[in-house]
Amino acid sequence: MKLASATMLAGVAGLALVGAIAIVPSQSAPAWAETPSIVDPVKVSVRRITETQYRHIVRDTFGPDIELSARFEPDKREDGLLALGSSHLSVTSSGFEQYFGLASAIADQVFDPKRRDALVGCKPADAKKPDSTCAAQFIKQAGERLYRRPLTADEIQTRVKTAADGAAKAGNFDAGLKLALVSMLMTPDYLFRIETAEPDPSKPNAYRLGAYSKAARLSFLLWDGSPDVELMEAARTGALHNEAELRKQVARMTASPRFEEGMRAFFVDMLQLDGFDNLIKDAGAYPKFNQSVSDSAKEQTLRTTIDLLVKKKRDYRELFTSNETVINRYLASVYKVPYPSTEEWAPYTFPASAERAGIVTQVSFLALFSHPGSSSPTRRGVKLHEIFMCEPTPEPPADVDFSKVQAMANGTVRMRLLDHMENTGCTSCHRRSDPPGLALEHFDGLG
Incomplete structure (x- = not known):
């Protein structure tokens, strides 16, 4: 003891x-x-x-x-x-x-x-x-x-x-x-x-990132884990400071199965998919929502990004335009599409009539950035700006009155938000966040 x-x-x-x-x-x-x-x-x-x-x-x-x-x-x-x-x-x-x-x-x-x-x-x-x-x-x-x-x-x-x-x-x-x-x-x-620096022999009085620190940066970025034996050896010999060797290692690492782990970690962070760990939905409003749907929604988006970017090596912009994805039986029920496959996951292409293209029209984004019992154009718009355009929205003032925008008697969500935009204390943010969020309003709080 x-x-x-x-x-x-x-x-x-x-x-x-x-x-x-x-x-x-x-x-x-x-x-x-x-x-x-x-x-x-x-x-x-x-x-x-x-x-x-x-x-x-x-x-x-x-x-x-x-x-x-x-x-x-x-x-x-x-x-x-x-x-x-x-x-x-x-x-x-x-x-x-x-x-x-x-x-x-x-x-x-x-x-x-x-x-x-x-x-x-x-x-x-x-x-x-x-x-x-x-x-x-x-x-x-x-x-x-x-x-x-x-x-x-x-x-x-x-x-x-x-x-x-x-x-x-x-x-x-x-x-x-x-x-x-x-x-x-x-x-x-x-x-x-903890990273260390070492004198740079090519630049007097200058320092460069130590070889082992450089190896760790590479492995955490591309694999979300520790360097393997080959990368550590390149650090030990100092070869990793050579640009040709660095390119060789990057090519090897991106061809490794571990690269998928790194990309998954990157997109979980970027898309804030860890939010599914605590996501709650009103059972009365969304009876189809359960833990299986929650886990599947997160996995669908990750599989879509890996399939398009890593396996098919497609353009990053297709993440926002492609109607190609994968689904399972839990998501098929939410999307209201048939699921004839006997496999756990199956490729699926949404028809044009579904008005679904890209990851922002998947259950993950739509459900994650909504209220427990309803959709939220404001939340969706805020996250579109924050995640994809690096434009964070300030927190609302403490004295903002949300009663008018929350009162169902004041009309549809669109009508209430348009009225809310006229509030001088709210207009600067809501005129930017609400329009893109309203473009997704035909999807409910489950997506």
Whole structure:
């Protein structure tokens, strides 16, 4: 129990250091102000890995059989994107406990007798005593995948000591090495994307992104996970700094099945599809809505984007014009179309009479940006501007009177919104957001 507490305290200290890194300039950082003609620096933030990235890294390190069922520290959306919010996230006290629970569960599964030999890769000379050679081998191998870079000699030695102390205390080598793994999974180097710079040999007094940091950027962008062995090797040799090698790696990575995971993560973030996790609909107004419809709506849009952009390599603009998609039996019921296929999903082309073209006329967008019991031209219009045109709409003033626009006796939704636009405190935003939203008003709140 004392060893577990020490592991948690070490993690707390490390996470506190991340806060310092994020707000205190390094004393060894280059004096950018002295070389304005050489570089035009941009702000680089420490990003906390998302839940999906956490899952991918664990899978890439220990295999797909490791189960993660505990709760995660919530991600944060900023300026419409989770990717931006991650750069301003820390770890709360409750979140730290959640990460500790996750780390402990992962370690228990890695050292389960059914997996232990395959995942650890070595056996101690004596199962009841510390073994620095075997411990160092596992820590070095697992640490490189978890940290997305090789561990330093000091880092390896620190974890080896943790393993030795734990083994001596418990009288069991695996118990000690398990503690070392838990401690690695609790460090900022795992939970955050911490990038480093190195001197640029082609530009005196200038710095460039370190090779391992560049590899991690590529893998998180294209795969939403950690670099593989080939990408890490390109970083180790420095080849990744060569433009030809960089292009080669990008071509290889976009041809990989993992590229679909990266694109899914990108569009879940961009289209705010994580909103389906908490979407609620009035059962009286929309009796067809259930969890299966919710899950299917999100999946339909992701499958459509992957099919058009990745598999068929079509123009991005076709996401907004194509009537080609995929559906399943749950969505067929919502769209009121037949579903003769025996497969779980089947290709479908909407006829022109359906007036459905592109992802903004799919259930995902229409249901997600509506009220629980009705459609919402304003919400849809706001999201069209925010998501696709990068034009956020300010929050309405606190004293706005919504009673007229909500009163059914004041006419149709269109009539009420047109009247609402005449309000001097509302017109500047609603004249921009409502017209495109009203163009989708022939679709109800379920889509």
